Amino acid sequence: MAKQGRQSIEETIIEEALSAKELEQLLVGFLEALEKEQRLGILTPKNEDEVKGESA
Amino acid sequence: MNRESIRIAVIQLARLGDTIQSLMALRAARQLYPELEITFIAHESFAAAAERCPWLHRVVTLPTESFVKPLLSGKRSAKTLIPEIATWLEPLTEQTFDIVLNWTYSEASSFLAGILPARVRLGYSRHRDGTLSVKDGWSHYIHSVVQTETLQSIHLTDILTTQLLTALQIHFDEPIEDVENQSVTSKGFFTADRSAAICEGWSHPGLRWIAIQLGASREDKTWQPEQWARLASMILRRHDDARIILLGGKKEKQLETRFLAALRAEEKAGGVKSSLFERRVQSKVGKTTFELWSQILGDAQWVISADTAALHLAAVLGTRVLNVSTGPVRFRETGPYGNGHYVVRGTPEKPELSAEAVYGVWTYASTEWQHRREMNLATHFTNLDQRTQLPDIEVFRSKIRASDQGGGIHYEALIDNPISLENWYSQVMGHVAREWYCGWVPPVGQELERTNVSPALVQNLRKLSEGIDVLDRLYGEMIRSADELVARTKSLKSEHLMKISDREKIQELGNKISEIDELCERVGLTQDSLRPIHRLSRVLMHNLTGKRISDVAEETAEVYRFLRIGMNGLRNWTEYTLTLARPMAVTAQAPVISLQEARDHRSPSA
Known part of the structure; x- marks a missing residue:
């Protein structure tokens, strides 16, 4: 079954490690996107109780 | 038989509900692949569930607050926080993961997925230059269907499980055979301390x-x-x-x-x-x-x-x-x-x-x-x-x-x-997706009953049927043009130096493909039920990887062949449902709930 679904998977092999500049750019992107998601309330807890029984 | 361990990193930075669904999918995968060595990356507020799963190799929590607070207050810029985030990341970058699996499907998580060293990436990720990369089929589906207003009928836990199991089968090995009927859900899913007395009468057998x-x-x-x-x-x-x-x-x-x-x-x-x-x-x-x-x-x-x-x-x-x-x-x-x-x-x-x-x-x-x-x-x-x-x-x-x-x-x-067009479509999308990504074709009309088909649905499907025909013809034309472009460009020694006649023909085919593309856009947006497949076409085209014209043309033809499978599924379901709606002799059968009957029972004041 899955073998026939082969077309659904693309493999990416990282041949070289990211350069310092590329890594920096991705890290900045990560932090800025985290900030945006927090600001917009996406994927973030509405309060710290959620994990203790909050109905989220 | 000893199987070599498969190191996977799972990024799940969303809420607890999503975290639990991810854990269910991982538990199912681990029962079939006991060699999975899973690193689970969770939001600090939602790591409690993962931390109580002893079958996870490692749980890494993202201290979101400490990174985001200084940014929100304006005290620090993202650039100045790099040393801290790099320190947090260090243990995760020491070795290359066999699979990095981003199950958060968010913007932030895609950057993290792009940073972690991996052989195979599933879910949203980033190219080296920071642009979005969506490589695998289920992620295309999530991008163009699940994260939109379109309803679809495949449960997220099933999507995640199938996505991972398919990748494991393709890139690694077949699952083990002696699974011994283990259930994924169980009272012992988490290892946690139990409280002796929850409240009075809690353990009373008669309550x-x-x-x-x-x-x-x-x-x-x-x-x-x-x-x-x-x-x-x-x-x-x-x-x-x-x-x-x-x-x-x-x-x-x-x-x-x-x-x-x-x-x-x-x-x-x-x-x-x-x-x-x-x-x-x-x-x-x-x-x-x-x-x-x-x-x-x-x-x-x-x-x-x-x-x-x-x-x-x-x-x-x-x-x-x-x-x-x-x-x-x-x-x-x-x-x-x-x-x-x-x-x-x-x-x-x-x-x-x-x-x-x-x-x-x-x-x-x-x-x-x-x-x-x-x-x-x-x-x-x-x-x-x-x-x-x-x-x-x-x-x-x-x-x-x-x-x-x-x-x-x-x-x-x-x-x-009676089933609405929206709910009918959600069933069809589920069917089409399984055909696309599981390589398994469920029977057309599975779980659809004649009694669900209303005159309103029939009317909508007749209209949809016309749209399907037009869009499918355009897709067919696109495939022919792209194939012709492949044939023209494949034999060229250079894509820069060529005969004027070849250049003109390539130009002509390029223009034709653009025109068809515009028409596809116009038709694809005319009906809600055509939009998801149209959106998928955009996602797939965005993720083409070819550098040469011939490669891009070849991939384009592949994309539209793939989309046509979906159009075919949509057409089969439409025809099946319209056939189902035709008048037929009714034989006595088990009682079903008649809404009219129920309405007749309403009290006058209701």
Whole structure:
């Protein structure tokens, strides 16, 4: 079954490690996107109780 | 036989409900691939569940607050925080993962997925230059269907499980054969300390504890505490052995107050002199740790809840769930997973749910062992003198399909409501997606009944049928043009130096492809039911990887061949449904609920 679904998977092999500049750019992107998601309330807890029984 | 370990990193930075669904998918995968060595990366607030799964190799929590707070306050810039984030990341970058699996499907997580060294990436990621990379089929589907307004019928847990298992089969090995009937959901899903005494009577064998999770993540998904109280009062009044335990976070204390006040009012209205009901209700609102909360949800006989994490937690612990589904909830994607859970909703015309309707469904569900589902829901509601509720509700029972039926969860409708175009389409998308990504074709019309087909649906499908024909012809034309472009460019020694006649022909084909593309855009946006496939075409075209014209043209032809499989599925379902709607001789069969019949039973005041 899955073998026939082969077309659904693309493999990416990282041949070289990211350069310092590329890594920096991705890290900045990560932090800025985290900030945006927090600001917009996406994927973030509405309060710290959620994990203790909050109905989220 | 020793199998080499497969190191995978799973990024799940979303809420607890998503975290639990991911853990279910991972548990299923690990039963088939015990060699999986899983690093689970979780949001610091939602790591509790993962930290109690001993079969995870490592749980890494993202201290979001400490990174985001200085940014939000403007005290630090993202660039100045790099040393801290790099320190956090360091242990994760020491070795290359076999698979990095981003199950958060968010922007931030895609950057993290792009940073972690990996052989295979599934889910949203980033190219070296920071642009979005969506490589695998299920992620294309999530991007163009699941994260849009289009309804589809494949549960998220099934999507995640299939995505991972397919990748494991393709890139690594076949699953082990001696799985020994292990169940994914079980009371022992988490390893946690148990509290000896939850409350008085908790372990009494003659009592049935029903957990009610007050509240929901959003106001529009919340069933009001007054309704919960009315439901609780009905249960307590009619079932002597029933006890209620209320659950919720500290911020939900006011829901608890409103619930108790409404329960008292119910008692008063019912002529109950002392607070008999209240003595049978225990509240743990704002008082639970993760351990206690999960213990209560795991030990209770029933959990009744709106769209909350409690619903997933109860399901994973093998407790039966009645999901009071209110507001904009896509229960087919995120409803309780497992066999025998119930979902009750209002209808699009009357979305509010009454406590009487929920009570009727709960009593039907909780007496299944007695009636063995030989009695239908209509008879049960008639026995309760509540048959007039039926036209205003939709009720579903969850069922895991047999593997020869395609597996995965299905929510079987227990009331024969006519199906809307939107819900019909969600079934078709589920079918098409399984054909696309599982390489398995379920029978056309699976789980669609003749009685669900209304004249309105027939009218809509006739219109859709015309759109399908036009778009499919355009796709066919696109494939022919792209194939011709491949033939023209493949034999060229250079894409820069060529005969003028070749250049003109290539130019001509390029223009033709652009024109067809514009037409596809126009037709694809004319009908809601054509939009998802059109959106998928955009996602697939965005993710082409070829550098040469011939490679891009070849990939383009592949994309449109792939889309045509979907168009074909859509056409087959449309034709099948239209055939189903044709008049035919009716033979006597098992009674079904007739909505008209139910409407006729409405009292004049209803």
